[in-house]
Every structure is written in structure tokens, then in C-alpha cells.
Amino acid sequence: MAMMWAGRFSKEVDSKVNAFNSSISFDARMYKQDIEGSIAHATMLGEQGIISMSDSLEIIGGLKEILSDLESGKLEIDPNAEDIHMFVEAELTKRLGDVGKRLHTSRSRNDQVALDIRLYLRDEIKEIKQLLKQLIETLCKIAGQHSDTIMPGYTHLQRAQPITFGHHLMAYTQMLLRDIERLNDTEKRMNVCPLGSCALAGTTYNIDRFRTSSLLGMNEPMANSLDGVSDRDFCIELASALSICMMHLSRFSEEIIMWCSWEFKFIELDDAFSTGSSIMPQKKNPDVTELIRGKTARVIGDNITLLTMMKGLPLAYNKDMQEDKEAIFDAVDNIKLCLVTFIPMLDTMKVLKDNMRKAAAKGFINATDCADYLVKKGMPFRTAYKITGGLVALCISKNTTLEELLLDDYKQQSELFDNDVYQAISLDTCVKERKSYGGPSPESVITQIELTKKKLGELFND
Ligand code: ARG
Numbered sequence: 001m002a003m004m005w006a007g008r009f010s011k012e013v014d015s016k017v018n019a020f021n022s023s024i025s026f027d028a029r030m031y032k033q034d035i036e037g038s039i040a041h042a043t044m045l046g047e048q049g050i051i052s053m054s055d056s057l058e059i060i061g062g063l064k065e066i067l068s069d070l071e072s073g074k075l076e077i078d079p080n081a082e083d084i085h086m087f088v089e090a091e092l093t094k095r096l097g098d099v100g101k102r103l104h105t106s107r108s109r110n111d112q113v114a115l116d117i118r119l120y121l122r123d124e125i126k127e128i129k130q131l132l133k134q135l136i137e138t139l140c141k142i143a144g145q146h147s148d149t150i151m152p153g154y155t156h157l158q159r160a161q162p163i164t165f166g167h168h169l170m171a172y173t174q175m176l177l178r179d180i181e182r183l184n185d186t187e188k189r190m191n192v193c194p195l196g197s198c199a200l201a202g203t204t205y206n207i208d209r210f211r212t213s214s215l216l217g218m219n220e221p222m223a224n225s226l227d228g229v230s231d232r233d234f235c236i237e238l239a240s241a242l243s244i245c246m247m248h249l250s251r252f253s254e255e256i257i258m259w260c261s262w263e264f265k266f267i268e269l270d271d272a273f274s275t276g277s278s279i280m281p282q283k284k285n286p287d288v289t290e291l292i293r294g295k296t297a298r299v300i301g302d303n304i305t306l307l308t309m310m311k312g313l314p315l316a317y318n319k320d321m322q323e324d325k326e327a328i329f330d331a332v333d334n335i336k337l338c339l340v341t342f343i344p345m346l347d348t349m350k351v352l353k354d355n356m357r358k359a360a361a362k363g364f365i366n367a368t369d370c371a372d373y374l375v376k377k378g379m380p381f382r383t384a385y386k387i388t389g390g391l392v393a394l395c396i397s398k399n400t401t402l403e404e405l406l407l408d409d410y411k412q413q414s415e416l417f418d419n420d421v422y423q424a425i426s427l428d429t430c431v432k433e434r435k436s437y438g439g440p441s442p443e444s445v446i447t448q449i450e451l452t453k454k455k456l457g458e459l460f461n462d
Pocket of ligand 1: 023027083110317319322323
């Protein structure tokens with residue numbers, strides 16, 4: 001097959017090179033954006049008198065027909081085409097003859113591909129944001145049901161202080177809100193128009209770049225034509241934002257994996273979201289969360305691929321940049337796959353409140369509260385801390401807990417101890433009294449849910 005650019009070549013390109021060079025297998029998914037960009041370009045060419053109005057209209061009509069034929073399945077994308085840009089243009093020329101050949105006036109595949117990716121990712125970002133919104137809403141719902149479900153909070157994976165399950169879940173909503181903000185920010189810089197940068201050096205035709213930019217719903221044309229075709233920072237920025245978001249999902253997944261274990265048994269996943277073992281009949285595995293943890297590596301890898309691909313490239317376009325698409329598409333595809341499964345998995349999981357409470361009741365999780373009891377009676381914190389340390393050591397030697405230690409033993413360490421210490425160090429008090437802003441008390445969790453919903457409303461303008 002002769003290439004569209006075959007004019008200066010005396011031989012056909014080796015079939016291995018053609019196959020190697022072709023990007024149609026992965027850029028075909030941008031057909032809609034490619035056509036949308038071409039329609040805007042043809043509109044502007046007509047308006048500026050660069051091509052005749054009737055040619056412009058004919059081209060636009062032809063492009064719309066190609067789009068609807070592709071969507072209805074009447075037209076199939078040729079897997080042997082070099083890329084989606086060449087395919088659409090060749091199809092247009094097949095249909096319109098010479099008129100079709102006018103579309104590429106004052107344009108290059110270099111600005112065309114930069115535009116297509118931006119338009120494609122702009123839509124993907126919207127979808128990902130919607131999924132993150134659903135995830136946050138699901139977490140708010142579960143947190144509302146568990147604003148007073150006591151569980152141990154950990155540092156170094158050691159039981160540290162009591163919190164509520166609602167509080168733990170709401171921590172993730174805050175990370176996810178920031179993920180949405182990062183996507184919003186990325187979207188802002190994504191939505192600028194490289195069209196009209198042409199191959200690299202702009203054009204001698206009297207084009208109107210502001211017009212194409214606004215026809216495509218973009219914020220403004222990019223200010224430098226070399227930059228317009230050279231950079232893929234918008235892909236890298238998106239891949240970074242997605243890597244951070246996946247890292248959050250991965251940490252959450254890791255916790256769910258632990259919570260499902262017999263050692264914790266804090267939650268049970270619905271059968272529909274678990275898998276069994278081919279040999280061990282007792283097994284119920286949290287595969288979904290393990291896959292999310294695994295796919296996080298992949299998305300981070302995509303980000304590194306993009307950065308590494310770009311780091312040594314001179315301006316302007318280099319063919320290396322064709323590698324951008326598989327990496328960024330892989331990242332967006334995989335985060336969507338993860339979210340679509342993760343949300344209903346969370347929504348259907350069973351929370352084993354009693355086990356959480358039992359785990360919180362052991363391990364001197366209320367030792368800080370015991371020290372705070374003394375502080376509230378006037379003792380300096382460091383002294384109270386030391387005395388409580390002594391009490392913990394005493395409990396360990398007597399194989400008992402702070403809740404069960406006799407008042408006499410307490411009094412031997414400090415005269416400030418009285419009967420009310422048992423109330424002060426009870427799990428319920430420990431949690432209920434932690435009502436500092438952002439804290440784990442049921443009251444504070446409810447406030448966090450309200451604030452999160454408000455923020456979500458602001459981010460999505462609803
Ligand atoms: N398929 C190419 C890509 O994805 C389109 C741009 C080709 N430009 C060029 N000068 N060869 O990067």
C-alpha cells in the first residue's frame with residue numbers, strides 16, 4: 001500500500017517497518033476526537049477563506065458521515081492504516097476525492113495528534129472524576145453507619161489509640177478529594193489547544209487559532225507552536241495524578257486485605273467480590289484488592305515510562321512520542337477498572353463491629369487517656385506519662401489491663417487517682433471525648449461527612 005507521504009520515496013516501505021511504525025492498533029480509540037478536531041479545523045479554514053466555504057461544508061459533512069458510519073459499525077477501521085489520522089483522511093478522500101485532500105491544509109499530524117490526545121484525555125478525566133465522586137459518596141454512607149463503631153487506630157501497625165471506623169474511612173475521603181482536585185488542575189492545563197502549531201513552525205496561512213480553540217471548547221490556543229507539538233507534560237501530569245490516586249487505593253486495599261485475614265477479621269467481603277482457592281476449600285481471598293495493589297505498580301510504571309520517554313528528546317516532534325498513548329491509556333483504563341469494582345465491593349462488605357471493638361479493648365490502647373486523666377487533675381504531662389508507663393508495666397506483670405487494675409494499685413502510683421479513672425479510660429469515653437476538629441468522635445465524624453459532601457458539591461458544581 002502506498003503511503004500518503006510516498007511522493008519523495010522511490011521504494012515501498014518494508015512491511016516490517018510498516019507494522020512497526022503503525023499506531024492504529026492503539027490510537028484508533030481516538031477516532032471521535034480526531035474527527036472532532038478535523039471538523040473544527042475545516043470550519044476555520046472555510047471561515048478564513050483558506051479553502052472555499054463549499055469545500056469546507058463538504059468536508060464537514062463527509063467527516064460527520066464517517067463518524068456515524070464508524071459508530072454504527074458500517075465502516076470499520078483498517079488495521080493496516082498507519083494511524084487514525086491517516087485513516088480518517090484517506091477515508092474522507094475516498095469519499096470526496098480532491099475536496100478531501102484539502103483538509104490537511106495548514107495542519108500536520110504533529111499538532112493533530114497532540115490535539116487528539118488532549119481531547120481524549122479530557123473526557124477520560126471527567127469519567128474518572130465521576131467514579132471518584134461515587135467512591136467518596138459510598139465511603140460517606142458507610143462512615144455514617146459507623147460513626148460510633150470503635151476500632152483500634154494503629155501506628156507502626158501496633159495498636160495505638162482508639163478511633164472509630166467512620167473516622168478511618170473518612171481519612172480516605174480526604175485523600176480522594178485531593179485526587180479530584182489534582183485532576184481538576186490537570187484538566188485545566190490539558191484543555192488548551194495545540195492545533196495550528198502545524199508541523200512545528202506554525203503556518204503562512206491566515207489561520208484563526210482562537211476560533212478552533214473555542215470551537216473545541218478549549219481554554220485558549222497554546223502560545224508557542226514548538227511547545228504545542230513538543231510536550232507531553234499533560235500526559236505525565238495526568239499519569240502522576242493517577243499514580244497518586246492509585247497509591248491511595250492501594251493503601252486502602254492493603255488495609256482491606258489485612259482486615260479480611262483471620263488475624264483481624266474486621267470485615268467480610270461479599271461472596272460476589274471474593275474468590276476461592278483451587279486447593280484449599282476454606283479460603284476466601286480478597287483478590288480484587290490485591291489486584292488493585294498490583295495495578296498500582298502498573299500505573300506508576302506508566303508514569304515512569306512517560307517521563308523516561310520524554311527526558312532526552314530535542315524539540316519538536318520525535319517518533320518516540322508515539323509511545324505516549326499506550327502508557328497513558330493503560331493508566332486511565334486501569335484506574336477505571338479498579339474503581340468500577342472497588343466501589344460495589346466496599347458497598348457490600350460486612351463490617352464486623354464486635355471484632356473491631358474486641359481488638360480495641362486489648363493492648364493498653366487507653367494508656368494516653370490514663371495519662372491525660374492525671375493531667376486534667378493538674379499533673380504535668382511528662383510526669384503523668386511516666387506514671388502511666390509504670391502502670392502498664394505493672395499490668396503486664398500481673399497479666400491484667402488498665403480497666404481491671406485495682407484502685408489501690410493505681411493509688412500507689414499517684415494519689416490523684418480515684419474511682420472515676422475507670423470511666424475516664426473506658427473505650428467509649430476515650431472515643432467520645434476525642435472531639436477535637438478532625439478527630440474520631442462520632443460527633444466529629446458526622447461533621448467530617450457534612451464537610452466532605454459540601455466540598456464534593458463545590459468540586460462538581462452541584
Ligand atoms: N502516529 C503518530 C503518533 O502517534 C502521529 C504523529 C506522526 N507524526 C510524524 N511526524 N510522523 O505520534
